[in-house]
Amino acid sequence: MEKVLITGAAGFLGSHLCDRFVQEGYHVIGMDNLLTGSLDNIAHLFPLKNFEYYHHDVTKFVHVPGQLRYILHFASPASPIDYLKMPIQTMKVGSIGTMNLLGLAKEKKARILVASTSEIYGDPDVHPQSEEYWGYVNPIGPRGVYDEAKRFMEAITMAYRNFHGVDTRIARIFNTYGPRMRLDDGRALPAFMSQALRGEDLTVFGDGSQTRSFCYVDDLIEGIYRLLMSDYYLPMNLGNPHEITIKQFAEEIIALTGAKQKIVYKPLPQDDPKQRRPNIEKAKQILGWEPRISRAEGLKMTYEYFKNKIHPL
Ligand code: UDP
Numbered sequence: 203m204e205k206v207l208i209t210g211a212a213g214f215l216g217s218h219l220c221d222r223f224v225q226e227g228y229h230v231i232g233m234d235n236l237l238t239g240s241l242d243n244i245a246h247l248f249p250l251k252n253f254e255y256y257h258h259d260v261t262k263f264v265h266v267p268g269q270l271r272y273i274l275h276f277a278s279p280a281s282p283i284d285y286l287k288m289p290i291q292t293m294k295v296g297s298i299g300t301m302n303l304l305g306l307a308k309e310k311k312a313r314i315l316v317a318s319t320s321e322i323y324g325d326p327d328v329h330p331q332s333e334e335y336w337g338y339v340n341p342i343g344p345r346g347v348y349d350e351a352k353r354f355m356e357a358i359t360m361a362y363r364n365f366h367g368v369d370t371r372i373a374r375i376f377n378t379y380g381p382r383m384r385l386d387d388g389r390a391l392p393a394f395m396s397q398a399l400r401g402e403d404l405t406v407f408g409d410g411s412q413t414r415s416f417c418y419v420d421d422l423i424e425g426i427y428r429l430l431m432s433d434y435y436l437p438m439n440l441g442n443p444h445e446i447t448i449k450q451f452a453e454e455i456i457a458l459t460g461a462k463q464k465i466v467y468k469p470l471p472q473d474d475p476k477q478r479r480p481n482i483e484k485a486k487q488i489l490g491w492e493p494r495i496s497r498a499e500g501l502k503m504t505y506e507y508f509k510n511k512i513h514p515l
Contacts, residue, residue, distance in 0.1 A: 203252060205228065206274065207303075219426065231254050272313050296348070296351025301358060316371070323478075324349060344473060398459040404464070408474065412475065415442050434484075438488070439481060440482070443481070
């Protein structure tokens with residue numbers, strides 16, 4: 203059985219990746235230090251013979267015995283409030299952590315896919331964002347710790363490829379949502395759903411005219427899987443190109459939850475991107491991939507999860 207190492211395994215995307223690779227018949231090693239992840243997300247995998255959990259911080263030397271076929275590096279705080287609370291850890295996991303995993307990939311002759319992000323485009327002045335755009339990032343702003351760590355991640359990944367011949371893949375992941383997002387991670391969807399379910403008003407930052415494009419997690423996991431299995435090694439955007447304002451998004455969640463809550467407006471955080479939408483032509487052409495799940499369907503499935511977390515049956 204081929205082995206796959208998934209870092210950030212107890213997190214939102216990491217746990218869904220563990221599910222997918224277990225289903226595909228791999229032996230999965232899920233690694234996490236539980237800084238922002240939760241074992242609840244992978245507890246169902248513990249009884250399986252082809253799943254192992256390693257409690258480890260990837261900014262420390264990473265050791266895995268035996269052979270490894272693939273490494274997926276998904277460990278990192280990933281929401282703006284998390285990386286504001288943990289700026290140093292965010293920078294370390296994107297830099298030192300990535301270096302450790304690239305070193306492991308080199309040693310094991312494993313293919314490695316790193317989780318980059320639409321944040322590398324910063325507050326973009328080109329719209330929609332295609333892979334050729336270099337971004338508009340404030341390195342010393344509050345989001346700089348995440349954005350620059352991920353930019354470093356891309357640079358060092360290409361350096362290991364070019365200098366050591368490591369087999370690499372880089373996914374630029376846009377806003378993704380679905381079950382297992384942390385209720386209190388501060389991102390728009392968990393914030394709005396938790397607020398609606400608790401009978402609180404929904405906090406929209408700024409005037410809500412900023413846009414995002416939300417991808418349902420199952421679609422994203424399929425895109426990651428196809429990118430890993432493909433020969434394409436330059437950065438690739440993965441996300442849903444259906445763009446919406448944050449105000450509309452809050453209104454959709456109010457309509458879905460049947461809540462009587464209203465929207466209250468809070469100050470817009472510094473450097474909050476005004477617009478974001480992926481150009482996914484590369485993923486369409488090279489991977490034959492595009493999102494299939496509509497926001498209406500995706501939000502319904504996510505609501506079921508959040509409802510049960512906040513008001514367990
Ligand atoms: N946002 C909001 N209210 C919240 C949380 C987020 O209006 O309670 C806004 C935030 O300012 C941003 C958008 O929603 O414009 C998406 O934020 P999120 O933190 O989900 O992710 P980002 O795309 O900014 O990394």
